[in-house]
Structure formats: C-alpha cells, structure tokens
Amino acid sequence: MSDALKNWLQENTERLVKEALFRAPNMLPDEEDVADFIGSLGVAVGMARDEQLAQAQFWAITCIGHDSPLANDWQTVLTMLKETLLEALTADFSPADTRKHWRRVEHYLTYALVEGTQLASDM
Helix, strand or coil, rough: CCHHHHHHHHHHHHHHHHHHHHHHCCCCCCCCHHHHHHHHHHHCCCCHHHHHHHHHHHHHHHHCCCCHHHHHHHHHHHHHHHHHHHHHHHHHHHHHHHHHHHHHHHHHHHHHHHHHHHHHHEE
8 A cells, every 4th residue: 555655646746746835835945845855755654653753853854954944934835735635635546545545644744844843943
C-alpha cells in the first residue's frame, strides 16, 4: 500500500505543488522547495512514527534552518498542502484507500508543522 502512495505522490507532485502555492501565494518557499518536501514525505510514508519525527526534524533543520520569515511561511504552505493532499486523495481514491493513505501522510505533515512552528517561535 505504501508503494502505491509513494508512486501517486511522485506522479502528482507538480499538481500538488501548484495547488498548494495557489492557495498560499507570495510565500518564500518556491515550487522546488515544496516539491522537495513532497519528496521527503514520500520517503517518510513507510517509516514508523518515531522515524517520521526524526525525518521531519531533519527536514526542518536543513530546509528551514533558523530563518524565522521562512519558518512562518512554511507553516502556511504546509497547512495548504495538507488541505490539497486530502482533497486530491479523496478525488483519486476510494474512501477506504483515502483513509489508509491519509494515515500514512498525516503524521509526517503534522510533525513538519510542529517543527516549523518551533523554529519560528525560537527566533
């Protein structure tokens, strides 16, 4: 099941990036940044929750660093990406598969939001 989701994420990256950034215009993260995040999400799909947390922490430190404006913008972009992902999963999969796939991505997205929030508040 995680391979199907990984393939779907890879095939739909451009669509997801464009929709998320359309919902969150004029943000510091650009299309390449968001596509890279979706790539890290694809890697995290098959991981245990503690490994997903470590992956999200690594992503936040390496991609956001200690840039407060960037961290604040990532919070907005990630929120829009969560909405975009759920809508796209709902449109492309059965309700049962949507639930399964959502459970595989939701924790990582939440961890990334938490890590971004912590970086933004540390500034």
